Amino acid sequence: MTLWNASLPLTILEAKGLTVDIPTEDGVVHAVRNVSFSIRPGSIFGIAGESGSGKSVLTQAVMGLLPNADIRGEVWFEGRNLLSLPQSDMRRLRGGRIGMVFQDPLSSLHPFYTIGAQIAEVLHAHETIDREAARARVIDMLGKVGIPSPAERFDSYPHQFSGGMRQRVMIAMALILNPALIIADEPTTALDVTVQAQIIDLLDTMRRDFGTTIILITHDLGLLSSVADDVMVMYAGNRLEYGPARNVFRSPAHPYTAGLLRSTPASYAPGAQLVPIKGRPPSLLATPAGCIFAPRCSEQLADCTKQRPPLRVYSDGVESLCLLEPRTAPPSLAGAAETIEVKTTPSEQIARIEDVRLTYHAGSFFGQKRTLEVLKGIDLTIARGETVGLVGESGCGKSTLARIVAGLTPATSGKINVLGHDMSHLKGREWREMRRQIQLVFQDPFGSLNPRRRVGAIIGDPFRLHGVAAGEERREKVRHLMEMVGLNPEHYNRFPAEFSGGQRQRIGIARALALNPALIICDEPVSALDVSIQAQVLNLLKELQRELGLTYLFISHDLSVVRHICDRIAVMQGGKIVELASSEQIFANPQHSYTRTLLSASKTLSVADDDGVARSLIETRQVTA
Secondary structure, three states, rough: OOOOOOOOOOOOOEEEEEEEEEEEOOEEEEEEEEEEEEEEOOOEEEOOOOOOOOOHHHHHHHHHOOOOOEEEEEEEEEOOOHOOOOOHHHHHHHOOEEEOOOOOHHOOOOOOOOOHHHHHHHHHHHHOOOOOHHHHHHHHHHHOOOOOOHHOOOOHHHOOOOOHHHHHHHHHHHOOOOOOEEEEOOOOOOOOHHHHHHHHHHHHHHHHEEEHHEEOOOOEEEEEEEHHHEEEEEEEEEEEEEEEEHHHHHHOOOHHHHHHHHOEEEOOOOOOOOOOOOOOOOOOOOOOOOOOOOOHHOOOOOOOOOOOOOOEEEOOOOOOEEEOOOOOOOOHHHOOOOOEEEOOOOOOOEEEEEEEEEEEEEEEEEEEEEEEEEEEEEEEEEEEEOOOEEOOOOOOOHHHHHHOOOOOOOOOOOEEEEEOOOOOHHOOOHHHHHHHHHEEEEOOOOOOOOOOHHHHHHHHHHHHHHHOOOOOHHHHHHHHHEEEEOOOHOOOOHHHHHHHHHHHHHHHHHHOOOOOOOOEEEEEEOOOOHHHHHHHHHHHHHHHHHHHHHHHEEOOOHHHHHHEEEEEEEEEOOOOOEEEEEEHHHOOEEEEHHHHHHHHHHOOHHHHHHHHHHHHHHHHOOOOO
């Protein structure tokens, strides 16, 4: 937590009744509704909530980046109301006093300009400075954010950096003018756990060294619980809970916050049935008479749908917009002990991978042929009915190995045997039959679906391509698959854009199940989903495995997800499997130093560990207003 300095002002940013309405063709979207908060200087202020809750829109309104929106209320920063400032003054504040770190550093950096030139542009826009002085300051800042050989990397292009390095470049760009406030919008999403830890440590170091205040927007509750001083939980544009992060996460006041925590796999024993938040977020076009969360609330009262909930202020500084007077039960009480039966080790092997290697030819350099060895002798078996996890940093070869197993990329050497067939000897019709036995579920549930085709056609494609069923028989099979994965069969003729992210992932799972495959490869299937939707998809995968005897090869960078769903885990580093053991052995007694590094870098939240603390907080907390 941040040490308080009496010489600092009480707040650096304060919002009062901030409301953002965005006109669209379908009507007015009420993106932010009467939100108030204050941020202490030098602190990390976390904003959490599901997609569409208004987190990013709120900060964009603060930055003056919503020119067509109707923004009301007050936002005070360094004695000035940002909502009433002329655009010329806001342009000077952006970058100068308020910096921004965006979620996707690759799309935020121009591919045609060097990273040094792009950071220097910020200096030239706000200061009168010559090229050499700007270059020196940029190189100094690149060194401070941990870019190796900063003088040499000044002239590098964005594509020559890894995801973590590009995010460091964005942080350097935000810090180059030493702003008082930095807004980091999902800065660690889709990054490996070690890179996530590096980025968060870097932001914390910058906070300590420069006194910078940080607004951290994320759906990773475990991350917020470990670094945030204060937190605001948003839902459908409303602020539902607000207060010191430690108190909010250990004993949530609002059922929505408790529901988010209950959806996190880290709050459960491995294999337990997760308890997600039911339903889906409401339309932001409507304005309900009662509590916005009431339709999804497991503790709904009779008056919740009729009247606006009051603001309750508790003795420990937590504020909640809820009719419930008592604090809600701690998340660890929700089925954490309801574990699924432990499976015995199956004897039948679905896949056997022996000494698989993959080498790419990288052209010539001064007449010398260069090669890149991606996989360096992989040995792995996958038994029927089990889930084998693949973890490791980006570039270690996880997805490459999955593509080789799926037959999409040929191996340079080694042997891959699936269902007793040597993959290297398959030809023609044999290959076509093998493709029925191995299916994939991709990371991006929208990018992997054709937006111009209806869902029924997408799910029915495997039947059509393999000549399994046609006409009414195919439609019945597709509707059966939709029902099996929790989709409404009546939505057969809808397009992917008409479904939520979690529903689109269910469409991908239904398509993978169509031909009853022997092996399903799940490549980061829940990394882009909110925790509540993630819990629904993980429950679905476990349920389908029990009912259909499915076998999964599961790739993920989220160690809490891997521990929850996998029987065994293979840890990859530099194209090799450095450790392979049961999930519990990996987490309880890791043998390899790299495995220990991954585990130490993982920012996970385990409410069950603090159950006693949570109970005592509930018992002693009192409503003060």
